[in-house]
Amino acid sequence: MSSRAEIWSKRGPLRTLARRFGLDRRGIAAVEFAFLAPILLVMYFMTMEASQAIETSKKVARLGSMVADLAGQITNSSTKSDLEGIMKLGQTALLPYARSAPTITITGVQLSSAATPTATVAWSRKMVNGTFSQGLAVGSPVQIPPALAIQNTFLIKVDSSLAYQPVLAWVAGGNNALNLTAFNGITMGESYLLRPRTLTKLDCTDC
Incomplete structure (x- = not known):
């Protein structure tokens, strides 16, 4: 049987190696970086995505404002073609964003002559994914701020919306490359109400 002194003499080199290992700091920076790099990358991409979303x-708000302003500058009665051209022009305000298409609706709103005027749709056109169609039903009621409820006046209402697709979850082809279903669309939208600049009422002859 080995004596206690022999056992301790055999353990000595092991203790020395263990002590050296504990004091060795070579490569510690690489280990720390391996732990921190994923966190830093996530923070970077989330910050980038948040700034792009803002x-x-x-741009969605600017789109609605621009479309309403252009429609308000029409000097004669409008047509479907006029309104559709304005909506096509308006969607360029989103560039270079191109991962989803906006929805734009231009509506002519007529206020009645009643003491408490009611607002109804005179005409309406809508663009969804570049396709045009009838917007709100003619004669349907429209909610407007009380400050704009003036008898026998006319308003142009523009609603713009976008299902924002984060760049981290989507590719140029429109496919959810990472299968992140939670990011299938962040809805952004804005509404604008303006009066025609040169006309008391803007008609649409074929809407």
Whole structure:
């Protein structure tokens, strides 16, 4: 049987190696980076995505404002072609964002002559994914702010919306490359009400 001194003499080199291992700091930076790199990358991409989403939201609002302003500058009665051209032009405000298409609706709103005027749809056109169709039903009621409820006046209402697709979840072809179903669309939207600039009422002859 080995004596206690022999056992301790055999353990000595092991203790020395263990002590050296504990004091060795070579490669510790690489280990720390391996732990921190994923967190830093996630923070970077989330910050980038948030900034892009905020900027796109501003562009959606700018789109609605631009479409309403252009429609309000029409000097004669409008047509479907006029309104559709304005909506096509308006969607360029979203560039370079192109992962989803906006929905734009231009509506002519007529206020009645009653003491408490009611607002109804005179005409309406809608663009969805580049396809045009009838918007709101003619004669249907429209909610407007009380400050704009003036007898026998006319308003142009533009609604713009977008199902924002994060760049981290989607590719150029429109496929959810990472299968992140939680990011299938963040809805952004804005509504604008303006009066025609040169006309008391803007008609649409073939809407």
